[in-house]
Amino acid sequence: MSLLVVGSVAFDAIETPFGKVDRTLGGAASYFALAASHFVPVRMVAIVGEDFSDKDRAVFKGRKIDLSGLEHAAGKSFFWSGRYSQNMNERTTLATELNVFADFKPTLPDTYLDTKNVFLGNIQPDLQKSVLHQLDGKPRIVGLDTMNYWIEGSNAQLRETLKYVDILTINDDETRQLTGEHNLIRASRHVFKLGPKILIIKRGEHGALMVHPKFIFSVPAFPLEEVHDPTGAGDTFAGGFMGYLAKAGNMNEQSLRRAMVYGSVLASFTVEKFGVARLAKVTRREIEERARKFAKLTAFKL
Amino acid sequence: MSLLVVGSVAFDAIETPFGKVDRTLGGAASYFALAASHFVPVRMVAIVGEDFSDKDRAVFKGRKIDLSGLEHAAGKSFFWSGRYSQNMNERTTLATELNVFADFKPTLPDTYLDTKNVFLGNIQPDLQKSVLHQLDGKPRIVGLDTMNYWIEGSNAQLRETLKYVDILTINDDETRQLTGEHNLIRASRHVFKLGPKILIIKRGEHGALMVHPKFIFSVPAFPLEEVHDPTGAGDTFAGGFMGYLAKAGNMNEQSLRRAMVYGSVLASFTVEKFGVARLAKVTRREIEERARKFAKLTAFKL
Numbered sequence: 101m102s103l104l105v106v107g108s109v110a111f112d113a114i115e116t117p118f119g120k121v122d123r124t125l126g127g128a129a130s131y132f133a134l135a136a137s138h139f140v141p142v143r144m145v146a147i148v149g150e151d152f153s154d155k156d157r158a159v160f161k162g163r164k165i166d167l168s169g170l171e172h173a174a175g176k177s178f179f180w181s182g183r184y185s186q187n188m189n190e191r192t193t194l195a196t197e198l199n200v201f202a203d204f205k206p207t208l209p210d211t212y213l214d215t216k217n218v219f220l221g222n223i224q225p226d227l228q229k230s231v232l233h234q235l236d237g238k239p240r241i242v243g244l245d246t247m248n249y250w251i252e253g254s255n256a257q258l259r260e261t262l263k264y265v266d267i268l269t270i271n272d273d274e275t276r277q278l279t280g281e282h283n284l285i286r287a288s289r290h291v292f293k294l295g296p297k298i299l300i301i302k303r304g305e306h307g308a309l310m311v312h313p314k315f316i317f318s319v320p321a322f323p324l325e326e327v328h329d330p331t332g333a334g335d336t337f338a339g340g341f342m343g344y345l346a347k348a349g350n351m352n353e354q355s356l357r358r359a360m361v362y363g364s365v366l367a368s369f370t371v372e373k374f375g376v377a378r379l380a381k382v383t384r385r386e387i388e389e390r391a392r393k394f395a396k397l398t399a400f401k402l
Numbered sequence: 403m404s405l406l407v408v409g410s411v412a413f414d415a416i417e418t419p420f421g422k423v424d425r426t427l428g429g430a431a432s433y434f435a436l437a438a439s440h441f442v443p444v445r446m447v448a449i450v451g452e453d454f455s456d457k458d459r460a461v462f463k464g465r466k467i468d469l470s471g472l473e474h475a476a477g478k479s480f481f482w483s484g485r486y487s488q489n490m491n492e493r494t495t496l497a498t499e500l501n502v503f504a505d506f507k508p509t510l511p512d513t514y515l516d517t518k519n520v521f522l523g524n525i526q527p528d529l530q531k532s533v534l535h536q537l538d539g540k541p542r543i544v545g546l547d548t549m550n551y552w553i554e555g556s557n558a559q560l561r562e563t564l565k566y567v568d569i570l571t572i573n574d575d576e577t578r579q580l581t582g583e584h585n586l587i588r589a590s591r592h593v594f595k596l597g598p599k600i601l602i603i604k605r606g607e608h609g610a611l612m613v614h615p616k617f618i619f620s621v622p623a624f625p626l627e628e629v630h631d632p633t634g635a636g637d638t639f640a641g642g643f644m645g646y647l648a649k650a651g652n653m654n655e656q657s658l659r660r661a662m663v664y665g666s667v668l669a670s671f672t673v674e675k676f677g678v679a680r681l682a683k684v685t686r687r688e689i690e691e692r693a694r695k696f697a698k699l700t701a702f703k704l
Contacts, residue, residue: 117584186584187578187584276489282419282488282489282490283626283627283628283629284625285625285626285627286627303608306605306608306609307608307620307622309622309625311625315698316625316699317699317700317702318609318622318625318699318700319700319702320609320611320620320622323586323587323611323613323618323620324585324587325585325587325588326585327585354702354703357701357702357703358702358703358704360702361702361704388704391704392704395702395704396617397618397619397620398619398620398621398700398702399659400619400621400656400659400660400662400663400697400700401656401659401660402660402663402690402693402694402697
């Protein structure tokens with residue numbers, strides 16, 4: 101029941117109204133793996149440069165995260181720098197330095213080839229597809245994340261890759277951009293025609309919406325007193341979601357609903373501190389406790 | 403178990419990507435009363451001009467809505483004109499003509515004086531307070547809505563009125579403006595010090611959040627395929643919420659949670675058509691059916 105994730109491992113410089121950090125471990129694959137590893141063993145496929153140290157590697161240590169697919173290349177790791185607005189609803193990208201990530205060609209170690217659960221993080225759609233093609237046999241669950249850059253610039257390639265995808269996790273704007281349809285429920289029917297059976301719309305501080313041909317499920321973001329850094333919340337959500345689903349071993353309605361809750365639970369920890377600081381420390385006990393709080397947050401009887 | 407509402411009855415000109423209407427009955431008290439009257443008899447306090455016709459009055463007919471507190475004055479009714487953006491997340495006010503509403507001094511008919519449930523719609527805070535003072539005895543449940551204009555321009559008066567309020571229903575920005583606190587959970591504690599025991603934060607397409615000193619409850623907006631006009635959704639929510647609560651006759655946790663759901667249910671009908679067109683026609687059966695859909699939309703088991 102391993103879960104493979106391909107995506108970025110990066111260093112981030114982040115500034116929010118609560119402070120700033122000049123260099124912290126980040127990247128979608130980092131958040132995803134740390135979240136998912138609470139449920140299943142994670143196999144990571146990513147690339148880092150010579151600046152990725154043993155100290156950085158230690159963040160993943162003691163977790164069920166296989167780093168044998170983490171390629172080390174000459175040069176510097178992907179670097180991203182951003183600043184959040186006063187209300188943290190908007191962020192400005194100050195710098196994006198792809199570095200070794202620019203030439204990333206995901207290559208799966210032999211030990212990964214039997215993976216049945218796959219999450220294709222936000223990278224070029226052809227590369228996402230190449231990961232699926234390297235696997236032995238057809239995976240059981242394939243999730244995919246993408247962004248405006250690929251929807252616009254690699255649209256045909258993205259559509260080709262989506263044919264092999266079960267679950268698409270994107271935000272409101274990306275859903276509208278991909279489908280040309282403003283209404284999210286109608287947009288989901290466009291998405292279903294492209295391949296995915298399930299659309300998960302990530303809404304940041306407003307939670308997430310799952311649209312399945314047979315049901316819709318809405319989960320809020322957990323209302324916190326301290327939100328210090330929203331970076332990585334969406335990737336953490338995806339990791340918690342896919343991790344729970346891989347562990348459940350099926351995509352039935354109950355598992356999908358629970359997976360949404362665990363995704364939201366994990367994301368609620370990530371935003372409490374800068375970078376992966378909080379996520380890297382959260383315990384299974386804290387996760388279960390917050391999941392019960394989610395139940396109270398949304399429960400009512402008619 | 404009657405419910406008194408004071409607020410605006412207006413004519414609106416509305417333009418959305420789905421069409422436009424030049425003159426439709428609107429105003430917060432109209433939406434509120436139509437929604438609340440599904441649960442309890444409503445007593446309306448408002449003012450209209452000579453342009454308010456029998457046809458307009460007929461919208462409220464056959465509902466348990468007492469219009470004896472609807473003052474008729476020489477001149478024209480409050481008129482508002484607005485245009486929604488393509489994605490309907492933003493709206494531009496094109497015209498606000500207060501007309502007879504400018505000199506509105508709410509006067510309660512004798513038959514209203516025993517009302518135990520009151521909703522003070524978005525009008526000048528001193529006028530809101532004057533309504534409470536006219537009542538015989540202390541009401542059981544008092545709700546209040548306000549807006550940036552009063553928070554900024556009549557702050558001291560608003561704070562005075564809030565001392566007598568149980569439930570404050572405002573949006574995210576208004577919560578932050580009123581309390582000077584960005585984080586909504588911390589902001590709620592400021593609100594509790596001002597008087598209200600319960601803060602309901604209306605979030606438009608993202609639903610609503612209730613913060614009570616002992617619990618937090620989140621309800622989504624219902625994901626609809628057709629949203630034609632968001633005007634009045636917040637006022638409808640307040641009407642459904644207060645109406646249900648007045649009927650329940652208490653403010654215990656279960657009643658408050660259910661009231662939130664019914665508020666959201668009613669609002670989901672309002673946005674389906676322009677103005678009050680859909681709300682004025684919705685049946686109790688349709689309301690209950692959608693309430694059950696809300697339960698499915700949010701239900702999960704850990």
